[in-house]
Amino acid sequence: MRIFQMRCLVGVGLISYSLYLWHWPVLAYLRYVYGSYVLAASWLLVAVPFMFFVAYLSYRFVELRCKRLNLSFTAAFLWLFLAPALGLAGLGAGLKAVKPTLSFDPSLLSYGTDVCHGSFDKRCLRGAPGLPPRVLVTGDSHAAALNSFIDEVGRQEGWQAYVVTGSSCSPVFDFNESVLPESSREPCKNLKAYVKTDYRQYEAVVFTSFWSYQLGKEPERADPDYLPKLERTLRSIAETTPVYVLSDVPELSVSPIRLELFDRLGLSVERVSGRKAESANARIKQIVDRLPNVHWIDLGPAASQLSAQGRYAGRMAYFDNNHLNVYGSTSLGQLFVREGHRLLPP
Template identity: 30%
Template sequence: MFKTKTISRSSARDVRRDVQGLRALAVLAVLVFHIEKDWLPSGFTGVDMFLVISGFIITSMLLKQGDAVDWKLFYWARVRRIVPAYLVMLTLVTLLAAWMFLPPDFDIYQDSLGSALGFYSNFYFSDFGSYFAPASHELPLLHTWSLAIEMQFYLFFPLFFGLTPVRYRALALAFLIVVTLGYSQYQLLADQATHAYFSSIGRAGEFLIGALLAVLSLGRSWSIALATAAGGVGLVLLIAGFTVVDQGRFPGLWALLPCLGTALLIAARNGWINILLSHRAAVWVGGLSYSIYLWHWPLLAIYRYYTGAYELTWQATASIVSLTLILSVISLRWIETPARRLKLTPSGFGIAAAMVSVCALAMLASPHLGSGSQAEVPTAMARYAKPEEICHGRLVGNCVRGDKGLPPEALVIGDSHGAQLNYFFDVAGQAEGFSVKLITGSSCVPVPDFDVERIPDYAQEDCRNQIKAVQQALSDFKVIVLVGKWRWHFGSERFLGAISSFVSSSLASGKKVIVLAQIPMFDGNLLRARHFEALGLPAAVHQDPEWKNANLRIKELITKYPGAQFVDYSASAFFANAPFDHGELIYMDAHHLNEIGAKHYGRYAAPELARLLGDH
């Protein structure tokens, strides 16, 4: 079957048990952090430990071979070490995602898959961002960014190292460490934290610290006392790196904590801490560390995609950790170990090509896996209106909804919870003979003095423009309707002041003010719940009780002003079976109605709405 190369006892002894223990510590830190951030606030620095270890090991290999490096064999060894298990993971995760993910989410997954296959996913995730995309903790291939950087390092570093004169290597490495870490710190100071985190250049310094350690420690050894002291300092640095580092200000100079800590522990090979790291259990976990890293994140991400929640139950945690270990043992025993023995011969290359072909065919066929069990989500179920037709974040036409042959009777102002009512007012207005003007913004209730700085950057300019549009339109209306996701806005004292001032001034100028309650909210993604039920998977839907508290607070605020009306349909018969109405899903996500829901809602509320708007 496989052409194998006998592993000599001397080469087996070259595997440092304490470094395997360090690998175990690194992967366990990452695993704990990814399960629950509060358990180990900076456990993500385990990745930086891996990078230092990789730099040290690769450079040590190059130093041992000296001028006799066989570059073909060197790169072949890197490929067979990383790619086989990586390809199997990508293939199986792709098949599972094709079955479980909604079509738009699988499209996003496929984009990330392409970058992962090309080992440039760090660039992909650095620029990744979409309002409609799954949350980052639901992206199964997010963890491939570090493997992409590792492969990029393996591609370019040996060439640099081989071309650098021996006597200048340490100096060159030290210079590059300063430059790359300085570049990373500059990105952080320039408010480019995401780019800094995924940067190949910024992370290169971490590999290079390991490389410099290999160069400086060649042929040198420390006394037990010095090794113990260095190991103690290294451990303190690692503990600090696991607990005090702010991810938003990382890596930069903060990366020195885990990197120098790791370097000191590698250098202190005879210290008592290294003896502990050489324990059989730590070495066993270290041997599985690559597979654990490969498998733990996709399992966590897909489970979180399924539940719609970041938090894990103890049962889920135990199941995912157990499954990660099982898959890791299988991967090491039947994929990684045989692959490492493959020689660069026609038969070895043929086996590798066959494996790649099988994985490629499976990935190419994956989109068809879901075609029999899922259909494209109907457009009317996945949005609340045609975005090009509504005045949400911008003005489109006259912004009138309802019976457009009649002058608008009210100005409706709101955030996306107002935007979801475009078809609501269309249906109600056409049924009862009225129209309204509807101006909304993303995360923004565009009233004067709204705290624009609180909302996401992408929405701020549009919010300011919509505030100006509202100010220009106010004098034309005697009725004002306010709609919002009150649960979110009530966290801001400035917003409470702005909305109070607006209601007060509107009433003082003789206007009628109507405030609509927030509609019921749910935990989880309702389109996904519908999809999972179609797949035969249990998908419980629960209401988020906080919307009720928000409605009580907005009601308390509004009823302080005589003449202002608070209108609450959230407890009406229409929402009795929410998120469904007569068997149809009426929500596009956890807190927005879809087109279907907006129209049904409009038909339900039309008579009372007409009375409210006309009674002034």
């Protein structure tokens, strides 16, 4: 067909092998920087012309010249394979030696090691010291990440809370812990049993979780009947005890440690933030709004100040793309109070 004889298509055919070799490293690097497999259109408008440009250069100055060489197998192996491979290895070692090193305060790398997460034998009490715990705070690891938030807000509002959580375990009644990793199943069973039998001894229950995960929006398995079980649990607890359901914090588009590295390299990149947390919050709020004695607490206005590049006041506020660290959780509590919000009524 004449269309395949067009000069532009013939040119693409000539550089097709170089294009095949170059497209992967270019896309892999841009996806690493952008933080998503699907690149924004503006990034693709740069990536595609650049791939064709470097493919033409390698075709013109490497592929054509190599075709004209009259080398023995040994010479070709030494000069066209071994020498470039050693050069690339040396370049990689050199770049590794000069790359910026990242050292962090331990409070930036976790939500705390002294928390009752999967156990009941660590520091479970948070808030105003010296008072009996009258609030139960529970949920999965996103609730655990709010230990410092609860500590800050409880001190300001004058109450103490008992905070117990479980990995991936949102302790609704009849939650199917068989969907969890095996190491999380027994702690989840114990947490569910405690919440179900002991919530009546508290004046209020604060409940939160990684809502998008519990709703099955993450790659990990989730209880397919989570929403009706959550509604039944909230309704049952609220018959005797007021329940305060917290919104989840926004997720980051990229690991905060990667963002920290980019910041130190002076690489500022605008990215489209994910909307999974926002969508999941909306679905949970719909349930909360129709239940008597169950109250929705929106952390969004305060939390949004931490999710911009995952930093607050120049420091990392998250330790991965969806968990606040100790510093971020404390800062969230301070912002929440400073903006005039209350978690529990006076």
